[in-house]
Amino acid sequence: xxxxxxxxxxxxxxxxxxxxxxxxxxxxxxxxxxxxxxxxxxxxxxxxxxxxxxxxxxxxxxxxxxxxxxxxxxxxxxxxxxxxxxxxxxxxxxxxxxxxxxxxxxxxxxxxxxxxxx
Amino acid sequence: xxxxxxxxxxxxxxxxxxxxxxxxxxxxxxxxxxxxxxxxxxxxxxxxxxxxxxxxxxxxxxxxxxxxxxxxxxxxxxxxxxxxxxxxxxxxxxxxxxxxxxxxxxx
Numbered sequence: 001x002x003x004x005x006x007x008x009x010x011x012x013x014x015x016x017x018x019x020x021x022x023x024x025x026x027x028x029x030x031x032x033x034x035x036x037x038x039x040x041x042x043x044x045x046x047x048x049x050x051x052x053x054x055x056x057x058x059x060x061x062x063x064x065x066x067x068x069x070x071x072x073x074x075x076x077x078x079x080x081x082x083x084x085x086x087x088x089x090x091x092x093x094x095x096x097x098x099x100x101x102x103x104x105x106x107x108x109x110x111x112x113x114x115x116x117x118x
Numbered sequence: 119x120x121x122x123x124x125x126x127x128x129x130x131x132x133x134x135x136x137x138x139x140x141x142x143x144x145x146x147x148x149x150x151x152x153x154x155x156x157x158x159x160x161x162x163x164x165x166x167x168x169x170x171x172x173x174x175x176x177x178x179x180x181x182x183x184x185x186x187x188x189x190x191x192x193x194x195x196x197x198x199x200x201x202x203x204x205x206x207x208x209x210x211x212x213x214x215x216x217x218x219x220x221x222x223x224x225x
Binding site: 044045046047050059060061062095100102103104105106107108109110111 | 119150152154156161162163164167173205207209210212213214215216217218219
């Protein structure tokens, strides 16, 4: 069974930084693209970032480019999202997601809430 | 960026009704479109990909169609467990973009 477990969310002040983690199990992690998708409270879904199987290719939403960084550690079956210069607009549930092919997400974690507030 | 216009934003239907949601892309995305169901408080679940392919284990009352810029998602006979918000997603070009969502309720 595919499982994706996020951690690292919480309350952070505007301008602050946070690192999210997602550990995968139940499948061969190194064979799949992985992504982060977020959902602001009461709003729709917004893709944030994607990383290729070997980490050589990364893509970002325009509004987070330069502030967020996606990385992966295939030895630990884990991806990370490093977030900096956070603002209230970044407040959301952040979902870790597996891509069955480039761009197409088939499994999602339960999400971790990031709240940016003073 | 490719814009995805999804309609209606919400709908109310009777159990057993046929329900149809549409998504229009701002440019040709061939058939690189998927549909997700999100029940309240839960993560999304993949239902349809490549515009019309049913994900394994998804009930056959769900179906998708279309190509190019116009796509449809249909529930042939609405069940109580289908109460959720549905999203389309284009994955032809980065950045991937979702439709605004359609909230389906029981009348």
